[in-house]
Amino acid sequence: MATVTMTVNGKSVSGEVEGRTLLSDFVRNNLNLTGTHIGCDTSQCGACVVHVDGKAVKSCTIFALEVEGSTVKTIEGMANPDGSLGVVQQAFQDNHGLQCGFCTPGMVMSAAALLDENPNPTETEIREYLEGNICRCTGYHNIVKSIQAAAVAA
Amino acid sequence: MYDFELRRPENLSEAIESLSADGAQALAGGQTLIPTLKNRLASPDVLVSIGGLAELQGVSESNGVVSIKAGTTHGVVAGSVKSYPALAALAANIGDPAVRNRGTIGGSIANNDPSACYPAATLASKATIITSKRSIPSSDFFVGIFETVLDEGELITQVDFEVPDVANYQKFDQPASRFALVGVFLARYGNDVRVAVTGASEDGVFRWSEAEQALGSDFSASAIDRLEVDAEGMIEDIHGSKDYRASLIKVLTKRAVKAC
Numbered sequence: 499m500a501t502v503t504m505t506v507n508g509k510s511v512s513g514e515v516e517g518r519t520l521l522s523d524f525v526r527n528n529l530n531l532t533g534t535h536i537g538c539d540t541s542q543c544g545a546c547v548v549h550v551d552g553k554a555v556k557s558c559t560i561f562a563l564e565v566e567g568s569t570v571k572t573i574e575g576m577a578n579p580d581g582s583l584g585v586v587q588q589a590f591q592d593n594h595g596l597q598c599g600f601c602t603p604g605m606v607m608s609a610a611a612l613l614d615e616n617p618n619p620t621e622t623e624i625r626e627y628l629e630g631n632i633c634r635c636t637g638y639h640n641i642v643k644s645i646q647a648a649a650v651a652a
Numbered sequence: 653m654y655d656f657e658l659r660r661p662e663n664l665s666e667a668i669e670s671l672s673a674d675g676a677q678a679l680a681g682g683q684t685l686i687p688t689l690k691n692r693l694a695s696p697d698v699l700v701s702i703g704g705l706a707e708l709q710g711v712s713e714s715n716g717v718v719s720i721k722a723g724t725t726h727g728v729v730a731g732s733v734k735s736y737p738a739l740a741a742l743a744a745n746i747g748d749p750a751v752r753n754r755g756t757i758g759g760s761i762a763n764n765d766p767s768a769c770y771p772a773a774t775l776a777s778k779a780t781i782i783t784s785k786r787s788i789p790s791s792d793f794f795v796g797i798f799e800t801v802l803d804e805g806e807l808i809t810q811v812d813f814e815v816p817d818v819a820n821y822q823k824f825d826q827p828a829s830r831f832a833l834v835g836v837f838l839a840r841y842g843n844d845v846r847v848a849v850t851g852a853s854e855d856g857v858f859r860w861s862e863a864e865q866a867l868g869s870d871f872s873a874s875a876i877d878r879l880e881v882d883a884e885g886m887i888e889d890i891h892g893s894k895d896y897r898a899s900l901i902k903v904l905t906k907r908a909v910k911a912c
Contacts, residue, residue, distance in 0.1 A: 561686075
């Protein structure tokens with residue numbers, strides 16, 4: 499076991515982990531931040547996307563120890579400080595950008611990363627950016643609409 | 653996945669030292685290695701994390717050569733290589749954005765997945781693979797599927813690409829994995845034309861020499877009309893037969909010529 503320290507959603511946290519402990523397991527099991535979902539655990543579905551130092555990464559495909567000293571943002575960090583929904587979250591709610599909701603944390607984190615890089619994406623750019631996020635309800639149309647609305651609202 | 657010791661060396665020399673241990677393996681971006689570990693297809697005792705090392709980051713371009721440090725992610729290559737647009741475009745279309753934020757050029761080339769994109773670019777653009785021990789021409793580097801000439805503990809540190817006059821990469825996506833079902837990287841240096849093919853052969857990436865000769869004397873799509881790729885030795889799986897892959901090589905090569 500080794501100690502890992504990082505900043506998650508603005509708070510400094512640390513915990514004891516094995517070499518093989520994935521970031522997804524660390525945030526869910528050690529920090530009880532269960533908004534990050536593990537859909538496939540094979541690096542394909544994107545439900546576990548979080549931001550590490552501002553970049554979208556699949557938290558099931560990076561070890562917790564690799565994130566030592568980094569800044570992590572999970573879906574729990576997307577709300578406003580008063581607890582109300584952030585811009586991207588609100589856009590998903592307003593546009594029915596979710597059905598079962600399982601993929602939504604990853605969708606929101608990918609959408610936020612896209613809008614950081616490209617504040618006014620075209621529909622094609624949004625769809626291309628979501629290549630690594632799978633929605634089994636196949637609710638992509640409304641997810642794309644949500645991200646377009648978030649771009650306007652931001 | 654089996655447990656292992658994860659080491660985080662502070663610099664390159666420490667990393668190379670750690671890699672000399674028995675059962676040690678380098679961990680770059682981990683986008684292939686971590687899924688492999690989960691499937692217990694690899695069980696290293698020690699993983700040496702090199703992805704974050706500053707000495708392995710960055711792109712430089714001068715005198716017709718693009719030098720990419722081995723730990724540079726696909727996302728950074730896509731955004732920062734200016735003098736070799738075909739290479740930047742290839743990097744921009746690997747996997748998905750989250751994979752491109754972690755996966756590295758050194759990891760891709762060292763792994764030599766038979767459907768990976770970078771090996772084709774490396775082979776077509778007269779690249780030199782620089783390791784902790786030596787410089788290896790790309791023509792000597794790839795041995796077979798998932799196999800290269802790298803020794804135990806030898807680490808890729810940089811890849812130098814000679815920028816061609818024109819180049820184009822045609823990738824026929826396997827839509828589930830985002831790997832190439834077949835990919836053709838075409839690079840032209842005067843009359844010296846290189847056609848490197850990934851995703852197709854059971855022996856991994858290779859150069860289609862007949863097409864290179866034909867295109868060297870006549871750089872037009874019709875120059876390869878009379879050529880056929882032998883389907884023998886092609887990969888066959890649920891996504892495509894041997895014949896289909898052989899056919900795709902020719903189709904994609906023509907598209908690449910037209911796009912140049």
